[in-house]
Ligand SMILES: Cc1cc2nc3c(=O)[nH]c(=O)nc-3n(C[C@H](O)[C@H](O)[C@H](O)COP(=O)(O)OP(=O)(O)OC[C@H]3O[C@@H](n4cnc5c(N)ncnc54)[C@H](O)[C@@H]3O)c2cc1C
């Protein structure tokens with residue numbers, strides 16, 4: 001159940017490429033959060049900014065009562081968060097949203113992350129690792145070597161990590177989706193594969209296209225702009241093609257689509273059902 005907690009920053013790091021890492025003492029949430037779920041952070045104690053900001057959970061350590069997020073500063077809220085220091089206290093509501101589907105036996109999950117889109121996918125991989133399951137490959141795309149190494153240092157136990165950098169300064173030179181396509185061309189046959197993706201919209205749209213090409217299921221974690229975060233404002237509508245289940249749950253538009261709320265019906269969606277327009281969800 002959604003609750004509001006007061007949490008304290010225990011570690012704060014500025015990372016290259018305007019990224020940041022924050023770890024919190026948040027024992028209540030650390031016990032509850034599952035991969036794919038998100039939290040809403042109140043950036044400052046007063047009313048400026050008024051709205052909270054959404055963050056996927058990067059990892060939890062329930063025994064130590066820790067919860068971490070990975071961020072990138074774009075505007076007012078995230079720029080303020082990047083300046084937080086150990087000891088700062090914030091309000092954090094959660095857990096919110098749905099989670100990635102459970103991994104099936106004998107299934108290999110291919111996790112495709114762009115930048116801080118890494119957060120929910122790393123959490124997913126950590127949960128599988130704790131269950132002693134290692135059938136995951138993590139494909140991470142960043143712009144530069146400095147960004148790639150900074151993120152790599154935050155996840156020392158990650159297995160099967162493949163990195164692509166846009167400038168070719170580290171790992172594969174080019175887009176992470178090109179790296180994924182090459183991997184699929186070589187390894188697709190004879191394996192039960194599933195794709196999970198989070199990152200910039202054009203990257204997720206391309207990953208969905210590859211899932212179609214290789215006939216694979218795919219879940220995407222959308223970072224649609226949100227106001228309330230718990231289903232009230234309808235500000236986070238995502239246009240999608242209904243399936244058997246959703247067709248009976250949501251009213252259809254005249255042209256046969258449905259609108260779902262990213263905060264309560266997502267943020268994890270079947271990527272094949274999302275209507276991608278101009279390389280992002282409609
Ligand atoms: C479910 C969910 C999970 C999320 N998880 C994470 C996460 O793990 N890490 C993280 O860094 N962010 C995450 N986000 C995005 C994060 O919530 C936004 O970046 C943040 O709300 C922006 O707040 P701001 O005040 O800095 O920017 P605003 O002042 O609200 O926006 C400033 C400008 O930046 C643009 N902008 C804002 N956010 C983004 C973005 N993500 N990409 C591109 N342009 C953007 C806006 O369109 C606007 O033009 C998530 C969003 C959702 C809905």
Ligand code: FES
Nearest residue numbers: 229231233234263
């Ligand atoms: S953010 Fe308000 S309904 Fe989703």
